[in-house]
Amino acid sequence: MPVQMRLEDIGFSYNGTRQIFSDISFEVNSGEIVCLLGPNGIGKTTLLTCMAKLREPNQGRILINGEDMNGLSTKDVARVIGYVPQTLMPSFDFTVLDYVVTGSAPWLGIFEKPKAEHYDRAEQALIQMEIDHLRDKAYTRISTGELQQVSIARAIAQQSRLILMDEPTAHLDHGNQIKVLRLVKNLAAEGYGIVLTTHNPDQVLLLEGLVAVIDRQAQFHFGDWQDILTEKLLSDLYGVEMRLIKVDGIERKVCVAPKL
Amino acid sequence: MSVLLFFGVFLSLSLGRYSNDPSKVLNVLLARFGANVNVDPTMESIVFNVRLPRILASVMIGAMLSLSGAVYQSVFRNPLVSPDLLGVSSGAAVGAAAAILLGAGLVTRQLFAFIGGMTAVLITSLVPRILRNRSNMMLVLSGIIVGGFLSSVLAIMKFVAEEQTELSSIVFWQMGSLSSILGRELLAILPVFLICSSLLLMLSWRINILAFGDLEARTLGVNVRQVRGIVIVCASLLTASAVSISGTIGWIGLVVPHLGRLIVGSDNTRTMPLAILIGSLFMLLIDTLARTVSSVEIPLSILTGFVGAPLYAFLLYKQKTRLD
Numbered sequence: 321m322p323v324q325m326r327l328e329d330i331g332f333s334y335n336g337t338r339q340i341f342s343d344i345s346f347e348v349n350s351g352e353i354v355c356l357l358g359p360n361g362i363g364k365t366t367l368l369t370c371m372a373k374l375r376e377p378n379q380g381r382i383l384i385n386g387e388d389m390n391g392l393s394t395k396d397v398a399r400v401i402g403y404v405p406q407t408l409m410p411s412f413d414f415t416v417l418d419y420v421v422t423g424s425a426p427w428l429g430i431f432e433k434p435k436a437e438h439y440d441r442a443e444q445a446l447i448q449m450e451i452d453h454l455r456d457k458a459y460t461r462i463s464t465g466e467l468q469q470v471s472i473a474r475a476i477a478q479q480s481r482l483i484l485m486d487e488p489t490a491h492l493d494h495g496n497q498i499k500v501l502r503l504v505k506n507l508a509a510e511g512y513g514i515v516l517t518t519h520n521p522d523q524v525l526l527l528e529g530l531v532a533v534i535d536r537q538a539q540f541h542f543g544d545w546q547d548i549l550t551e552k553l554l555s556d557l558y559g560v561e562m563r564l565i566k567v568d569g570i571e572r573k574v575c576v577a578p579k580l
Numbered sequence: 581m582s583v584l585l586f587f588g589v590f591l592s593l594s595l596g597r598y599s600n601d602p603s604k605v606l607n608v609l610l611a612r613f614g615a616n617v618n619v620d621p622t623m624e625s626i627v628f629n630v631r632l633p634r635i636l637a638s639v640m641i642g643a644m645l646s647l648s649g650a651v652y653q654s655v656f657r658n659p660l661v662s663p664d665l666l667g668v669s670s671g672a673a674v675g676a677a678a679a680i681l682l683g684a685g686l687v688t689r690q691l692f693a694f695i696g697g698m699t700a701v702l703i704t705s706l707v708p709r710i711l712r713n714r715s716n717m718m719l720v721l722s723g724i725i726v727g728g729f730l731s732s733v734l735a736i737m738k739f740v741a742e743e744q745t746e747l748s749s750i751v752f753w754q755m756g757s758l759s760s761i762l763g764r765e766l767l768a769i770l771p772v773f774l775i776c777s778s779l780l781l782m783l784s785w786r787i788n789i790l791a792f793g794d795l796e797a798r799t800l801g802v803n804v805r806q807v808r809g810i811v812i813v814c815a816s817l818l819t820a821s822a823v824s825i826s827g828t829i830g831w832i833g834l835v836v837p838h839l840g841r842l843i844v845g846s847d848n849t850r851t852m853p854l855a856i857l858i859g860s861l862f863m864l865l866i867d868t869l870a871r872t873v874s875s876v877e878i879p880l881s882i883l884t885g886f887v888g889a890p891l892y893a894f895l896l897y898k899q900k901t902r903l904d
Contacts, residue, residue, distance in 0.1 A: 374798055398801030405795060411657040412791055412846035422789050426801035431782040433849055478800070 322350040323400055323481040323513055324385055325371065331379030332366055339538075340366055342379055346532055346542040348515055350481060353508045353529030355545075356517040359557060362534045364517040365406070368484050371515065372403040384482075398426035402475030404485040408467055413458035416470050420445055423477030438477075445476040449503070465496035472503065483507065485516040489523065501526055521554055521562070522575040533557065549575070581857045585639070588861055592635050592868040597875075598626050629763075634871070635864065637761045637825065640773055642832060642863025643856040644822040648815035649833030650840060650855040651780055654791040654848055655811055656716060659841075663819040663833040666723040666812070670730035671700025672823040677737040677750045686760060689753075690768075690824045697820030700726055705812070714805075716794065755879030756827035758867055769821040776814040777856065783811060784848040791848075829863075830881045831888030836862055838895045862887075 324347065331342030340363040348354045358364050369375045371382060373389055382389040384400055402423075417439070424438035434442075446452040449469045454462055459470055468488055475483045488504070489497040501523060508514055508529070518524070524531050524545050531548050533541040535557055541548050554562035554575060566573050593609075594602040607617045608624045648663040656665065664670070675696020679689035707722035708714050734750075741747040780787075786807050789797045797804045819833070836859045837851065844850040866887065870878045 372799055374795065393801070394798055394803065395801035398799060401799075403799035405799075408796075409793060411793075412654070412659070412841070414788070414791075414846045418788070418845075418847050419792075422792070422800060425786075425789055430786060430803075430807070433785040 321481060324349045325482055325513065326383040327380065328383065329380035330370060330377045330382065332363065332370055332375065332377045336378065341534055341538050344540045348482065348513045350511045350513050351508055352513055353504060353527050354515045354532055355524045355527060355529060356515060356532045357521060357524065357557065358534035359536055362538065364534065365486050368486050368515065368517055372401055372484050373397045395426050398478065398480065400480055400482055402478045402480035402483045404471045404475055404483060404488060406486040406490050408471055410460045413460045415456050416459050417442055417455045419459045419470060420474045420477050423474040426478065442477045445473040448476060449473040464491045468492065468500055482513040485514065487517050487519065489518065521549065524549060525573050525575055585857060585861050588864050589635055589639065592864055593627060593631050595868055595872050596626065596631055598622065633763045633766055634758050634761045634867065637758050637766055638863045638867035639860040640766070640769065641822040641826050642859040644773060644818040645829065645833040646836035646855040646859025647777060647780060647852060648818045650837035650848065650852050651787060651811055651815045653837050654787045655808055656720060657791055657793060659838065663815060665720065666704040666816065667700035667726040667730060668697040668816055668819045669823055669828045670727045670734065672697035672820060673754055673828060674730050674734050674737070676753050677734055680746055680749045681737060681741060690765065694820050694824035697823055698816065700730060701816040752879065753827040755881045756829040757877060757879055758826050759871070759877045761825065765825050769825060772817050772821045776818045779814050780811065781852055783807065784852045787811060787848045826880065828881065829884055831884040832859060832862060835888045835892045835895065838892065838899065842895060842898055
């Protein structure tokens with residue numbers, strides 16, 4: 321089932337006086353990857369939480385498949401949108417399977433417990449993420465890279481077709497970062513819509529998708545990465561000189577800083 | 581485990597100051613179910629009027645405190661939390677002390693304790709509203725504030741209490757005892773026990789999700805405020821009911837959930853029923869010790885502390901709980 325999310329002139333303010341961002345409009349569809357770039361503290365995560373209905377924007381509206389999100393319950397939203405937080409903060413040592421099966425929560429009544437079919441779906445998600453060997457391990461005792469995969473597996477078990485990821489590569493070593501990006505790309509190829517925030521502009525070039533930028537002047541840019549990402553924009557964005565260089569042998573551009 | 585509990589109840593029925601003969605007790609029980617056996621009439625009276633109500637009370641109270649402890653630990657995402665986190669016990673103590681100072685009887689004292697306990701939880705849950713910060717942490721801090729305030733209130737009451745009679749009653753109440761339990765008190769808390777426990781057991785899987793924290797629960801479409809509200813009300817009712825008839829009993833609500841998690845893991849759909857069973861058994865053991873070990877009644881909190889504290893240390897070692 322294809323999914324479409326559309327943001328129309330979204331703005332957010334914590335206290336009503338200082339506007340964090342405003343006039344943000346873009347659209348994400350099934351099969352698309354949107355990378356959200358911006359300097360620290362500009363409101364990337366805040367925007368992502370607005371899109372998951374965890375926070376309410378004070379301007380504009382968000383439409384899911386044409387329906388205003390304000391009119392939908394958290395449960396309805398959770399059936400369409402999965403949210404993968406930057407870090408999980410486990411307090412009890414649930415097993416990976418017990419954790420992933422909670423993805424079925426939006427499909428169950430308040431007094432219901434997951435049945436065999438929901439456990440099957442959770443196991444399928446683990447297989448899809450290639451982490452089914454972790455199923456009986458405590459999710460407090462696996463690596464951060466594995467935890468990220470577990471978290472994405474839950475979004476899949478949730479059957480949400482649009483997955484929002486807050487810095488999915490933040491606490492990962494380089495190898496795991498590339499693995500997670502490949503995963504993201506595979507998910508998009510399977511028809512999931514993905515929105516992720518990142519601090520690394522080179523990841524945008526790796527994913528080759530759409531890019532949304534909130535710059536230092538809180539101006540919003542959106543479009544295909546080739547049209548939006550320029551050396552000037554990136555240099556302004558991060559306040560240091562940035563270069564986009566085509567590298568022979570890997571057939572892609574890379575985004576790097578020059579010699580210090 | 582259930583078999584163990586039944587066996588424990590029978591064993592405990594056979595122990596006591598009057599007679600320790602299990603066969604006599606067995607005869608009394610069989611006669612009640614229509615068997616034609618010789619019955620010692622004194623034993624019959626003791627079993628049904630003294631020992632049985634007390635045993636049932638200990639089983640029920642153990643279950644109530646352990647279940648609410650398990651629930652509180654999950655909801656507050658903290659394995660070091662006990663069911664009096666939100667001030668139930670201090671509220672109940674103030675209520676009971678007030679009744680003692682007013683010279684009221686046992687029933688009034690229990691009623692006051694219950695009202696005191698629930699009022700304390702109510703105030704605790706109102707503070708975050710007033711301060712416009714409804715986070716879990718604010719609720720915990722609010723519990724500390726209310727609990728601290730009530731301890732001072734209790735201290736004033738102890739200060740003005742008449743030393744020989746009132747003060748010693750208050751102190752004894754605070755240490756917990758089931759020595760004066762009657763059948764009708766059991767009937768009074770039975771509905772609370774049945775309704776709240778079943779509600780909590782039905783919500784056990786949702787309680788798992790609350791244990792992941794508000795943000796994650798909301799992204800899973802859970803109405804956090806609603807579920808947490810029901811859960812806290814039920815757990816507080818259980819604790820207040822238990823405390824109102826037994827006085828405060830420490831440790832059990834803290835230790836038993838840990839024991840449960842050590843055996844079956846963190847999934848509340850398994851841990852919560854198990855906590856009920858272990859809690860019943862644990863309390864039965866403690867109360868049986870309290871009434872049989874010496875010729876005078878030993879207050880329950882003394883025994884739960886002696887057994888619970890070392891057990892807790894052992895469990896923390898086994899679990900290797902991360903306390904960072």
